[in-house]
Amino acid sequence: MTDQRKLTAQRVREDANALAAGRIHPRHQANGDEQRYESANYAMSFTKGLDHNTTTGLIEQSGDFEAFRSAIDNGFAEDFTRHVAVPRAEPRRKWEAPTAGTVYELQGPDPQAVTIPPAPALCSDELTFEMAEVYELALLRDLPFNAFVAGGGSAALADSTARLNSLAYAQDGFNRRPRTTNSSNQLDAQTVFRGSSPGVDQGPYLSQFMLIGNASPSEGITPEQGFINFGAQRIDQRVLEARQQDDYMMKWDDWHRVQQGYEVRADRFDPCKSSGPGQAFTGQRRFIHTPRDLATYVHVDALYQAYLNACLLLLGNGTAFDPGFDLLSGGGEGLLHDPAGGQKVPLNAGGFALWGGPHVLSLVTEVATRGLKAVRYQKFNNHLRLRPEALAARIEKAQEIESRFPTICGCFSEMASDLQQVVDLIRNHNQSLAGEATALLPMAFAEGSPMHPAYGAGHATVAGACVTILKAFFNTSALFVKINDVAGFHSKQHILARLKCGDSVEAGAYQETDCGKRLEFERCGSFHLIEGKYATFKPDGKTNQSCCPLTLEGELNKLAANISIGRNMAGVHYFSDYYDSLRMGEEIAIGILEEQALCYKTDPFVLSVPTFDGDVRRIGQR
Numbered sequence: 102m103t104d105q106r107k108l109t110a111q112r113v114r115e116d117a118n119a120l121a122a123g124r125i126h127p128r129h130q131a132n133g134d135e136q137r138y139e140s141a142n143y144a145m146s147f148t149k150g151l152d153h154n155t156t157t158g159l160i161e162q163s164g165d166f167e168a169f170r171s172a173i174d175n176g177f178a179e180d181f182t183r184h185v186a187v188p189r190a191e192p193r194r195k196w197e198a199p200t201a202g203t204v205y206e207l208q209g210p211d212p213q214a215v216t217i218p219p220a221p222a223l224c225s226d227e228l229t230f231e232m233a234e235v236y237e238l239a240l241l242r243d244l245p246f247n248a249f250v251a252g253g254g255s256a257a258l259a260d261s262t263a264r265l266n267s268l269a270y271a272q273d274g275f276n277r278r279p280r281t282t283n284s285s286n287q288l289d290a291q292t293v294f295r296g297s298s299p300g301v302d303q304g305p306y307l308s309q310f311m312l313i314g315n316a317s318p319s320e321g322i323t324p325e326q327g328f329i330n331f332g333a334q335r336i337d338q339r340v341l342e343a344r345q346q347d348d349y350m351m352k353w354d355d356w357h358r359v360q361q362g363y364e365v366r367a368d369r370f371d372p373c374k375s376s377g378p379g380q381a382f383t384g385q386r387r388f389i390h391t392p393r394d395l396a397t398y399v400h401v402d403a404l405y406q407a408y409l410n411a412c413l414l415l416l417g418n419g420t421a422f423d424p425g426f427d428l429l430s431g432g433g434e435g436l437l438h439d440p441a442g443g444q445k446v447p448l449n450a451g452g453f454a455l456w457g458g459p460h461v462l463s464l465v466t467e468v469a470t471r472g473l474k475a476v477r478y479q480k481f482n483n484h485l486r487l488r489p490e491a492l493a494a495r496i497e498k499a500q501e502i503e504s505r506f507p508t509i510c511g512c513f514s515e516m517a518s519d520l521q522q523v524v525d526l527i528r529n530h531n532q533s534l535a536g537e538a539t540a541l542l543p544m545a546f547a548e549g550s551p552m553h554p555a556y557g558a559g560h561a562t563v564a565g566a567c568v569t570i571l572k573a574f575f576n577t578s579a580l581f582v583k584i585n586d587v588a589g590f591h592s593k594q595h596i597l598a599r600l601k602c603g604d605s606v607e608a609g610a611y612q613e614t615d616c617g618k619r620l621e622f623e624r625c626g627s628f629h630l631i632e633g634k635y636a637t638f639k640p641d642g643k644t645n646q647s648c649c650p651l652t653l654e655g656e657l658n659k660l661a662a663n664i665s666i667g668r669n670m671a672g673v674h675y676f677s678d679y680y681d682s683l684r685m686g687e688e689i690a691i692g693i694l695e696e697q698a699l700c701y702k703t704d705p706f707v708l709s710v711p712t713f714d715g716d717v718r719r720i721g722q723r
Contacts, residue, residue: 132219141506147554150362202478209693230270296662300655348543351535387617396671408567418589486556493542557682565686577654608650
């Protein structure tokens with residue numbers, strides 16, 4: 102290494118240090134419920150794993166929570182064993198990485214340099230609406246996803262949507278954390294439970310990235326077979342099929358045992374083992390067909406799994422990179438010309454370690470750990486928000502709690518009254534399946550939520566970070582089309598070129614059919630060549646053109662929403678956990694990209710990132 106190179110490398114690191122130090126470190130602020138309900142044995146805080154009263158469902162001793170909070174603030178893992186009293190009548194689960202938010206980072210924002218706003222507080226219309234959403238999703242867990250579209254024809258979904266639209270938070274227009282709605286600012290079958298980012302309301306509920314595979318002509322493999330090429334191996338998009346109505350924690354004793362932190366998953370399988378899957382399966386695999394299937398996916402996934410799969414699909418599909426460096430990747434349409442003849446010439450240099458597959462494949466996974474550390478600080482050190490399963494228990498025991506702890510001011514009873522319609526349905530559901538007419542939230546997993554607080558959500562933070570990397574690297578205006586019966590995301594320039602070659606180009610989307618046994622392409626239009634030099638899109642004239650044509654940006658946003666809201670479908674998260682964590686993950690990924698841009702002193706690192714709010718962030722400069 103020359104002295105000049107050494108000095109320049111040092112300056113690059115110093116520039117990155119200055120960039121990181123110059124970021125505004127926000128003030129971390131919770132909603133105040135922890136302090137507000139301290140005298141009610143911390144009724145609105147995460148207490149899973151501590152000792153709980155069998156009558157109220159609150160912790161027995163407020164000092165147990167205070168020791169737990171002290172261990173979090175001290176930041177040493179050993180304190181959770183030495184100083185926090187826990188029930189030990191049965192084998193226990195462990196709190197998951199409660200000190201992760203105290204570590205430092207050498208790339209991207211410090212875990213404490215990003216934040217999320219206060220969660221909806223008790224007695225707010227927003228929290229009531231969030232609990233309604235989770236209850237409704239529990240009741241719809243076995244409804245096929247092809248009902249979650251305009252004209253889907255589900256009376257159950259229509260009734261659910263009507264109940265949600267009648268609540269005060271919806272009537273006031275979804276302040277603070279907007280939902281995707283129709284032109285009347287109402288939820289309907291096409292918009293409900295879809296999230297809040299551009300494109301999530303277009304086409305089928307599920308992102309194409311959750312269903313399709315790569316084409317492999319030499320093997321006779323087509324995208325609708327659902328196999329993703331992973332080097333010499335394959336990834337199958339099918340998931341294990343969980344049994345219908347396989348719900349848990351509907352009985353009070355079962356719920357209480359889970360809150361004690363006991364490992365309940367072993368019971369149903371082999372009591373000699375430390376844990377089992379926490380679900381009952383049919384032994385079959387299928388494409389994701391219902392919210393229960395999506396909950397199963399997000400129960401056991403590697404947190405970046407869906408985004409690695411999406412990246413493999415895009416690379417295998419030959420999707421164009423961001424126009425800012427598509428030429429450097431070797432995939433550009435050609436800006437270089439032969440000086441003698443003026444024709445475009447093939448590029449002699451392309452991407453690999455830079456601007457290519459290994460670059461984006463490693464980065465899309467690397468940002469996941471950064472997101473997890475940041476969200477752990479929010480979960481444990483800042484918000485300590487109780488999980489939906491605990492809030493449902495507060496509704497179930499509202500009278501007992503409020504009679505013992507008047508500082509609650511009737512808020513749980515008020516929530517129960519506001520949600521009476523759906524709570525009555527939940528009681529009927531629980532009576533039918535478990536023999537107890539409780540208001541407890543039916544859970545998709547035997548163990549309920551993980552052993553860490555609700556807000557923010559790890560899945561959603563990682564989704565925000567990983568999808569931001571994909572949106573940064575790939576051309577997000579690419580369209581989902583079938584070219585000669587092979588589907589993928591292609592730029593408008595590529596579509597035009599294929600039309601000039603006489604190829605057929607159809608737009609539409611794959612949906613699972615036959616109870617998830619296969620995928621079927623529903624066409625909604627086609628592209629045509631005009632005057633030999635323009636591509637124009639012609640819809641088929643169907644009444645529902647909401648899918649036509651799907652964009653890469655929209656399907657990546659939908660992928661992030663599917664994974665995040667899939668956790669809500671399981672009963673372990675609220676909407677705000679998705680909404681705010683997604684945006685925090687985005688901020689982390691953008692910070693990493695900004696620092697990477699400093700490292701390129703010859704060919705520039707320049708790209709544009711469409712955000713989850715519909716803006717565009719530009720990274721790097723020429």
